Amino acid sequence: MDNKNISIIHPRPSSIVAALYTLRDLNVDVAILHGPPGCSFKHARLLEEDGIHVVTTALDESGFVFGGHDALVNILHKVNDMFHPKLIGVVGTCASMIIGEEMREPVMEANLDVPVIEVEVHAGYRNNTKGVLFALESALDAGIIDREEFSRQQHLLEEATNVELRHGAASKEYLAPSRGDVKYKVAQRIIELLKEGKRGITIMNAKKETGYMFADITLAVNEVAEKLGKADNIINMSNTDVGLGLPRVRHHAECIMKDFEEKGLNVHEIIGGLDEYPVAGATIDKLIEEKYSDYDFAVISGVPHAIPMDHLAGMEIISVTNGPRQVLPLKELGHEHVLVEIDLHPKTLGVNHIVESEFGATLREVAKESL
Amino acid sequence: MNVHKRIAIYGKGGIGKSSTASNVAAACADEGYKVMIIGCDPKSDSSITLLGGKRIPTILDLLRDGVDVKEEDVVFKGYKGVQCVEVGGPEPGIGCAGRGIIVAIQTLKKISRSLNEMDLIIYDVPGDIVCGGFVAPIRKGLVKEAYVLTSGEYMPLYAANNICRGLAKINTPLSGIICNSRSVSREEEIVTKFAAEIGSELMAFIPKEQIVQDCERDGFSVMEKAPDSNVAQVYRKLARTIMERDSSVMPEALDDDRLRELTK
Numbered sequence: 001m002d003n004k005n006i007s008i009i010h011p012r013p014s015s016i017v018a019a020l021y022t023l024r025d026l027n028v029d030v031a032i033l034h035g036p037p038g039c040s041f042k043h044a045r046l047l048e049e050d051g052i053h054v055v056t057t058a059l060d061e062s063g064f065v066f067g068g069h070d071a072l073v074n075i076l077h078k079v080n081d082m083f084h085p086k087l088i089g090v091v092g093t094c095a096s097m098i099i100g101e102e103m104r105e106p107v108m109e110a111n112l113d114v115p116v117i118e119v120e121v122h123a124g125y126r127n128n129t130k131g132v133l134f135a136l137e138s139a140l141d142a143g144i145i146d147r148e149e150f151s152r153q154q155h156l157l158e159e160a161t162n163v164e165l166r167h168g169a170a171s172k173e174y175l176a177p178s179r180g181d182v183k184y185k186v187a188q189r190i191i192e193l194l195k196e197g198k199r200g201i202t203i204m205n206a207k208k209e210t211g212y213m214f215a216d217i218t219l220a221v222n223e224v225a226e227k228l229g230k231a232d233n234i235i236n237m238s239n240t241d242v243g244l245g246l247p248r249v250r251h252h253a254e255c256i257m258k259d260f261e262e263k264g265l266n267v268h269e270i271i272g273g274l275d276e277y278p279v280a281g282a283t284i285d286k287l288i289e290e291k292y293s294d295y296d297f298a299v300i301s302g303v304p305h306a307i308p309m310d311h312l313a314g315m316e317i318i319s320v321t322n323g324p325r326q327v328l329p330l331k332e333l334g335h336e337h338v339l340v341e342i343d344l345h346p347k348t349l350g351v352n353h354i355v356e357s358e359f360g361a362t363l364r365e366v367a368k369e370s371l
Numbered sequence: 372m373n374v375h376k377r378i379a380i381y382g383k384g385g386i387g388k389s390s391t392a393s394n395v396a397a398a399c400a401d402e403g404y405k406v407m408i409i410g411c412d413p414k415s416d417s418s419i420t421l422l423g424g425k426r427i428p429t430i431l432d433l434l435r436d437g438v439d440v441k442e443e444d445v446v447f448k449g450y451k452g453v454q455c456v457e458v459g460g461p462e463p464g465i466g467c468a469g470r471g472i473i474v475a476i477q478t479l480k481k482i483s484r485s486l487n488e489m490d491l492i493i494y495d496v497p498g499d500i501v502c503g504g505f506v507a508p509i510r511k512g513l514v515k516e517a518y519v520l521t522s523g524e525y526m527p528l529y530a531a532n533n534i535c536r537g538l539a540k541i542n543t544p545l546s547g548i549i550c551n552s553r554s555v556s557r558e559e560e561i562v563t564k565f566a567a568e569i570g571s572e573l574m575a576f577i578p579k580e581q582i583v584q585d586c587e588r589d590g591f592s593v594m595e596k597a598p599d600s601n602v603a604q605v606y607r608k609l610a611r612t613i614m615e616r617d618s619s620v621m622p623e624a625l626d627d628d629r630l631r632e633l634t635k
C-alpha cells in the first residue's frame with residue numbers, strides 16, 4: 001500500500017492511552033501512569049468514570065533527572081492500601097521511558113501480593129495500537145491472558161491498523177474534522193425510504209463500549225419501522241458475540257444483548273465480538289452477498305469504514321461514526337449520508353445499558369411528526 | 372578589567388578537563404580576575420581542588436530535595452575568591468544527566484546575579500557532546516567560546532574531532548585546542564597538526580607531570596600547592612592566552628580516514 005508512508009500531521013490518540021484502555025479491558029482495578037502528572041489527563045479522568053482508578057507518579061523536573069523509582073514503589077504501596085485491588089497496571093509515558101526508567105524493579109521491590117502488569121510504552125509510535133500490543137504482551141507474561149487470546153488480539157490489532165490506513169483517520173496526511181450531515185434531514189430520508197416500502201439492514205459494527213450508543217441507532221430504526229408498520233423490512237446485524245474478547249468486552253456484549261432482548265429487538269446476524277470490528281467486514285460482506293443483496297439501504301454504525309463496499313454498492317448508505325475526521329473518507333467510499341455522534345465516548349464509559357444517541361433521538365422525534 | 376569571557380571546555384572523559392579548568396581558574400584569580408567555575412559533571416568534582424578537597428552541595432541535590440534554591444546555597448568561594456558551582460546529577464545508570472544540566476543551568480541563570488559580574492566563567496562539561504543537555508550552557512546563551520582538550524592518542528582526538536563537528540552544528544566558534552599530554556610519541560606534532568587542519572591552533576601543551584596528580588590527591592590545584600612548578604608556569608601562560616584571546620574559528624571536522632592517518 002503506497003499510502004503507508006504518509007506522515008499524519010493531526011494529533012492522534014496515543015499509545016499510552018491505548019495501553020490504559022487495554023488494561024481496563026483486562027479488568028485492572030488501578031492503573032498507575034508513571035510519568036508527568038498531566039500526561040493523558042483527559043483519558044485518565046474518563047477512565048475513572050469507567051470504574052477504574054487512574055493515578056500518576058507525578059514525576060517533576062527532579063524526577064526527570066533523578067528517575068522515579070522511589071515514587072513508583074511508594075505509589076504501589078499506597079494504591080494497594082487505599083483500594084485493595086485485585087489487579088494493578090503500570091503504564092510508562094514518554095518522560096519515564098526517555099530517561100530509561102525500569103518498571104520491573106520497583107514492582108519487585110514493592111512486593112505486593114497482587115499481580116501487576118507493567119507496560120513500557122511512550123507516545124512516539126506511528127500506530128497507537130502498539131500500546132495495546134505491549135499491554136497484552138505483559139498480560140500474557142503475567143498469566144492474565146492465554147496465548148490463544150493473545151494471538152487473536154494481535155491479529156485484530158493488525159487489522160485495525162490496516163483499516164485506519166485504508167479508509168480511516170490514518171489514510172491521509174491531514175483530515176479536517178467535520179460534523180457530517182444534518183441529522184434531521186437524514187432522519188427524514190430514512191422515514192421516506194421506509195414509507196416507500198424499501199428494505200434496509202442495520203449494521204452495528206462498533207468498537208467495545210461505544211456499542212452502548214451505536215446500539216441505540218439500531219433500536220431507533222427498528223422502533224420507527226415498527227411504527228410505520230414496516231418492522232419486517234429491517235434486518236439487524238451486530239457484533240455482539242458474548243463469547244469473544246477480553247473480560248470487560250464480553251461483559252459489554254452481554255449488556256447490550258440483554259437490552260436488545262428487553263426491547264424485543266431481534267438480532268438476525270451476529271457478526272463477531274465487540275472487539276472484532278476490524279475483521280467483521282468480511283463476514284458482513286459475505287452475508288449480504290448470500291442473503292441480502294437486494295436490500296435497498298443500510299444504516300451502518302460504529303466503524304463503517306471497516307466494511308467493504310463490494311456488495312453494499314447498490315444500496316443507499318447512511319453511516320454513523322463518532323470520528324469527526326471520518327466523514328470525508330466515508331463520503332469518498334460512497335456513503336451518501338454520514339453522521340457524527342459527538343461526545344460519544346464520555347457518554348459510554350461507566351455504563352452498562354444502551355445510551356440514547358443524538359441521531360436515534362432525532363429519528364424518533366421526526367417519526368412522531370410525520371405520522 | 373571588565374572582560375566577559377564565557378568559555379566551555381570539552382573533551383573526552385578522563386582527559387583532564389577538570390584539572391585544566393580549575394588550574395586555569397586559579398591562575399586567572401591570581402592575576403586578579405573575577406572567576407567562576409561551573410562543573411557540569413554528575414561526579415561534581417570540577418571545583419574540588421579549589422575548595423581544599425571539600426565537596427559543595429550541588430544545584431540538583433537541592434532541587435531534588437525540593438529546596439527553593441538561592442544563589443548563596445549553590446555558589447561557594449574557593450581559592451582566591453573563585454566562585455564554585457556544581458551542577459551535580461543522578462547516580463550512574465538512573466535518570467537523565469543531560470536533562471539535569473539543562474534544569475540546573477536554567478536555575479542558575481535565574482538565581483545568580485554574579486553570573487553577570489564575572490570576568491571569566493568556565494563551564495567544565497563532561498565527556499563528549501552526546502545529547503542536547505551537554506550543549507545546554509551554549510544553547511542557553513551562556514557560553515560564547517569553546518576550547519577542546521585532547522591528548523595525542525587516537526581516541527581523545529577522535530572525540531575532539533567529533534566535538535568540533537558538534538560545535539559547528541550549533542554555531543559555536545572554537546577558540547583553540549589544548550593538549551594534555553599523555554607522553555605518547557610525536558604528541559605535540561600530532562595535536563598541532565590536528566589543530567591546524569580543523570582550522571584552529573594549539574594553545575598549550577601541558578606536560579604529564581606527577582605533581583598535578585599529587586596536588587589533586589591532596590585536594591588542591593597546582594597553582595595553590597606548587598606555584599613554582601614547571602607545570603604551574605604552563606597553566607599560567609594558558610590562562611593569560613585565554614584571557615587575551617579574541618579570535619576563534621568555526622572548526623571543520625576531519626573525516627575518519629584523515630584522522631587515523633594523522634595519528635599513525
Ligand code: SF4
Nearest residue numbers: 039040093094095123
Ligand atoms: S509528551 Fe508523552 S509523557 Fe508528556 S504528556 Fe504527552 S504523552 Fe504524556
